[in-house]
Amino acid sequence: MTGTKILGFGGYQPDKVVTNDDLAKVVDTNDEWIRTRVGIQSRRFARDDETVTDMAEAAGAKALAASGLEPSEVDLVIVATCSPESPMPNVAASVASRLGIPAPGAYDLNAACAGFCYGIGAASDSVRAGSARNVLVIGAEKMTSWIDPTDRSTCIIFADGAGAAVVGPAGEGEPSGIGPVVWGSAGDQAQKITIDGRNGSLKQDGQAVFRWATTAMAPVALEACRRAGVTPAEISAFVPHQANLRIIESIAKKLGIPRERVADDIITAGNTSSASIPLALSRMAEQGRLQPGTPALLLAFGAGLSYASQVVTVP
Ligand code: UT7
Secondary structure, eight states: OOOEEEEEEEEEOOSEEEEHHHHHTTSSOOHHHHHHHTOOSEEEEOOTTOOHHHHHHHHHHHHHHHHTOOGGGOOEEEEEOSOOSOSSSOHHHHHHHHTTOOSOEEEEEOOGGGHHHHHHHHHHHHHHHTSOSOEEEEEEEEGGGGSOTTOHHHHTTBOEEEEEEEEEEOOTTOOOSBOOOEEEEOGGGGGGEEEOSTTOOEEEOHHHHHHHHHHHHHHHHHHHHHHHTOOGGGOSEEEEOOSOHHHHHHHHHHHTOOGGGBOOTHHHHOBOGGGHHHHHHHHHHHTTOOOTTSEEEEEEEEGGGEEEEEEEEOO
16 A cells, blocks of 8 residues: 655635734623633634635645645545535535546545544545545634624634645655544534534533543544654644644643644634644744654544544655
């Protein structure tokens, strides 16, 4: 079986910056509470007329350009999203068409905030098995369309954006640049994060999810390192789902990964669900915090409760 690697990645954020003070004009909250309890200073909200498909297209175009591939070389498109504008048509086929990718396999994947790592796992396995040559994986979310703007427990956390990566075969004799995915779920806790019905809005039992993330996720990340044959000390960048800076720092501490190697894009991006990991990767690259050829650890978790983790080589 062939090895796989990430050929390129990219992110897209909407223009509108929303600060904590902006939200404090609408709900009973304040900058101090949000910074200390969640770690967010500002986030981006999509325009009313901006769709998940639009943001997915923008991020997908960047990842495709970074990969150096022609659209015709991509034959599978996976869009991880839990907030599409409608269940049909799926986002993936429309995005592929807009990007000029001719007749690829195209499907949407819903593992909520874990979706991007599920997508990378599925893409890598598809290339290894020979059912795809190159795969465009996108995480795209318009969380604000499923948030009650008057609910202070959620409206200060969630935000919009998209990120993407292209997965392709590793070169002859080159070691695989995508380690085995460690994925799973705790469906007995499915009611901890929900959107009820067509007109519902996102509700979560924040404290319960916080406890689960800070206890159950470090072992998952460690297992991903073990299966990839690296130790946490060798990880050059730890890119966990950007749900809460306190969760991020707690897991990093358990893994013994120093703070300067840890993604903290939540500070200016908020929680963008399946878009958060590729957006955080893109931010680290812009900041010059990624070293090509070194191992980065991805760890995603959220509603389901679903989770996934893998080690990837920075392209
Ligand atoms: O991405 C999907 C996965 N989701 C997660 O990983 C979320 C995990 N959970 C969390 O990140 C945190 O639990 C939250 C950020 C959601 C909440 O933080 P917390 O420290 O667990 O706060 P809490 O819900 O226990 O609330 C503490 C207090 C309450 O007041 P009382 O009852 O102590 O008087 C809340 O009413 O803070 C109050 N509160 C707020 N105060 C100001 C809740 N939201 C706010 C707010 N501004 N926005």
